Amino acid sequence: MKSAAERHLADIAEIYAHYVTGSVVTFELEPPDLPEWRRRFTAVTGAGLPFLVAEADGVVLGYAYCSPWKSRPAYRRTVENSIYLAPSAVGKGLGGLLLDELLERCAANGIREVIAVIAAPGPDNPSAALHRRRGFTEAGCLTGVGFKHGRWLDTLLMQRSLAA
Template identity: 45%
Template structure:
């Protein structure tokens, strides 16, 4: 089941993200954020009118995904970056696909144009890259050896989904980068 996240989900979100910070390479943070910082991030995404979703499997928290502005400059207001984190016990069960599909649908419904994926670590992220490709993302570049974590250099693969590949003019104002959708 995919649903909107609530503040009550933040302890589970923070725990999952904290494990990824300490043990994984999906984020380049080195220290897990505090509860206050995670709340600030959650509220910041929601204040912009963007989705923050939670997946449940048999009633248990299985992962989360959210969209954030791609870049802070106004010309980028039609694009978001998607972030997805799935509990290890839920991986390979369609949770990531369900979260990413729902995130794409929300972005499309909001009149946005692009969803960007920045997937780090080609050594461990082949499943994530394949998932993005199955949902229509294309690889648009690689930042090579851009992150230093766990005593090694890590690449970041950039993937992009065009929600309107024909390139029609926008039908909405896009993101108000200081507030919600405008």
């Protein structure tokens, strides 16, 4: 795992587009273009938050980052995490490695709470399972808050405290 750079953004955009168009794990309906990814990358890194990539032989296999949970100043030590893997990298433990590094960097940067918003929760949701294995606990469920691919979707809120 290493810090992402602007040169990784085209690969990141491609990975994310797969999930935007073919799944309900994100509530975006159109894949963001490269200028939008540059804006997001700059916002995350400009806020001093981690934006990571996992790559092998120069190919990005996945990425993870944290963004501010809310814009109000009282939330400044709380972030929301995002992790996406290339389809070929799913099921190989890479998501856990990315999340471990993300949590380490958040703790080093004084982040206190990390929130995961997991779409379409269910007993077999791999994202929920990954977060549980890394010490996240369920904080609540929002029902019917997203509409995508012809159906209403819930989100599971999970939280991990990094406070000592």
